[in-house]
Amino acid sequence: MSKKIAVQFRKSARTRHAYERLRQCKSCGNYTALWTDHCLQCGETGQLRTLNEIAQSIHRRNTVRDAMIVFSISLAAFFLAETFAQMAIAIVAGIAFVAGYIFLSRRYALAVESRLLHQMLVTENRAIRDGLLLDIEDAAGDLKADEHKAAYEKLREIGYLITGNQVKVLKLMCLSHFILRSDMDLELSALIPTGFEPDFVRYLNEVLKISPQLVKRDTLNYVVKHRSSIEASEGGRETLILAAGAALRVKSYVVQYQHLIADFVEELPRERLLRLCKLLQGSHDEAPELYDKARDTVKLKYDFDPEFQGLV
Known part of the structure; x- marks a missing residue:
């Protein structure tokens, strides 16, 4: 793989509805989700309207x-x-x-x-789809020319309207060329593929390290569903441990994904284990196996640590 580069993504406009990203050319009627001022179909400039x-x-x-x-x-x-x-x-x-x-x-x-x-x-559904496919072709052209930043930014806009696996895979291909940072406007839920995808798992591993707050139920469901494939991949066990740690954001996650967390309790960092114990305090009946494993791990590693005293 080529050397990763540091980038700053173009700001993506926030809209209440996805269709607000669409514009139509007054000259030829073509639709686009891109920010450019010229029409990809007829080449006219300044003719695009929301x-x-x-x-x-x-x-x-x-x-x-x-x-x-x-x-x-x-x-x-x-x-x-x-x-x-x-x-x-x-x-x-x-x-x-x-x-x-x-x-x-x-x-x-x-x-x-x-x-x-x-x-x-409703009436323009087919025309809108044709326009978005033209946008994808334009982004694919950037990808072939190794213009990964431009390609990703275009695919990100398209992805708000087309959520198919093809766009997700292309975005992951682009993201694999960037140095990811916590200050970047990263996406995660919008990239979850329909099946096991090694590129997504590698991306997930990086996101879990720098922006674990992006992990929601859909990501954790993906991890649980493809756990065996993830564990068999390179760095897969680390990804599972990080995912288990990210699941400690709220108590409802801890209860729902208690079996995933329980299998990696002993490998959780101290601060994550402390967080788990605080969430489990007085909740033995909701997650008995996880509660017992957390208690045993604390007794083994942090028996004399005052912060852990009386939690489990």
Whole structure:
């Protein structure tokens, strides 16, 4: 493997919904999840709009169209009127209806635009997927050119919308070329593959050392499911010990993954064992095997350590 390099990842925008990362080209209709200003399909620059902007534009256009229809009916009534009073009523009623319609349109704009967005996502599903596949091809081109940082940053954006194994594997390939640090905006849950993947286990091992707080139930479930394969791999036992230590973040994890933790209690670092004992204090019935193993390990290694006294 080539020498690992130190990198600083481009900041990824935080969005409430994944679809907010999408933009559509006004020229050709192609969709993209990338931040670039040019369209990968037609090459035009400055033509990309977010889906929210598109929905707002459609809403404004529909409002103007409907207002014109209402006012046209009012004008028709004006010309067909037989008296001045009828003409006045037609104009006043038309203006009132148009004003009322515009008021209601603005008041319920968010609801209308939300419905338009939903319709767009349903009807444009195939086009959106085609656009994202074009994004993947662009990232793959960077990967082939050994531009691993650019490739990863693009795949990270795509990964918010396409969660398939292919994107995860490509991201792991990129990450294997970087020196990982605790100050980096690292991901873990989004990289969990569908099956046993050695590249993911190697990445997990590094993350467990520098950012164990990223470990959630989905990661621990993966470790439990593929425990035998992980243990058989290079550095696998260390990974399992680190995973057991990371499971000590909250008590509910300790209870749920007590069998995994119990098998590695004797190899836990002192601070992790102390954390375990504090979580287990008064909880013998919830995890009896783990409780007994923790007590025996403390008696063997830290019997005279005052911090352990009275915990288990």
